[in-house]
Amino acid sequence: MARTKRQTRQGIVIFALEWLILFLAVSLATIAERSLVFNIVSITALSFLGTYLILKTKKLGVSTDMASLNNLGNPLMTRLLKVAPGTYNHSLIVAQLASSCGKAISINSELLQLGAYYHDIGKIMNPSIFVENGKNTGSEHNLEKKIIAHVKNGLKIANEYFLPVEICDLIIQHHGNSRVESFKESGFHYPGPKPQSKIAGIIMLSDCVEASVRSQKNPNEITIRKIIDTQVKKKQDSGQLSESGLSEDEIGKIKQDFALTISNIYHKRNKQ
Ligand SMILES: [Fe+2]
Ligand SMILES: [Fe+2]
DSSP states (O other), X not given: OOOOHHHHHHHHXXXXXXXHHXXXXXXXXXXXXXXXXXXXXXXXXXXXXHHHHHHHHHHHHHHHHHHHHTOTTSHHHHHHHHHOHHHHHHHHHHHHHHHHHXXXXXXXXXXXXXXXXXXXXXXXXXXXXXXXXXXXXSOOTTHHHHHHHXXXXXXXXXXXXXXXXXXXXXXXXXXXXXXOOSSSOOOOBOXXXXXXXXXXXXXXXXXXXXXXXXXSSSOOHHHHHHHHHHHHHHXXXXXTTTTTOOOHHHHHHHHHHHHHHHHHHHHHHHHO
């Protein structure tokens, strides 16, 4: 599992605080010069109380981060919009697809939305090679390797902006070890790991379905359903979802939900 610099620092602070509380508890017991049983009980009680308070504070801190990441006006999302507007739009649609699927199979939709917002932030480093930003002609040297690097770069940027570990995991798992799809047939694969949770599996599926639908000029309901079936089958057949915990029944519901959400998005667009 990936760990951010801030979480490593948090771990050190918590470890130090726990030792400080234990030290204070031992000192108090020594000063009190009570019976051995009294000392053991008081040390244990104070240690438990201290650990509980620390964990509670840490939990509050992480959820505050999640709330600020949800605000699309934050510096990282603003940077993505400025540098890679196509990727920014793609990420918002992936978020819509993913959080709707989450509701359909009753899982935490906040992390689905946040994971989708930030899954491609690595594209900030080399935005023009990605088709959604409209400049890629396929002639770039070492294109596949540069495309693969957006996962590693995503983790690097996530660390710079102190993103929580839950989001870092989604960034590094969103392509699993799939084969890279670019202008020509390639034998290059992403390094993995495969999605390790239902949330990561949903983001992978939302990502490839959105990219494929976007590449079609005027998709109708039949082509949309075909794309969904093809993309999901491709991920299943190559074993990408084997460690995600998603059941066949859930994948069926996800496909239904994709069809509904994508049709709504395109219906709205065509009306504008
Ligand atoms: Fe990606
Ligand atoms: Fe993506």
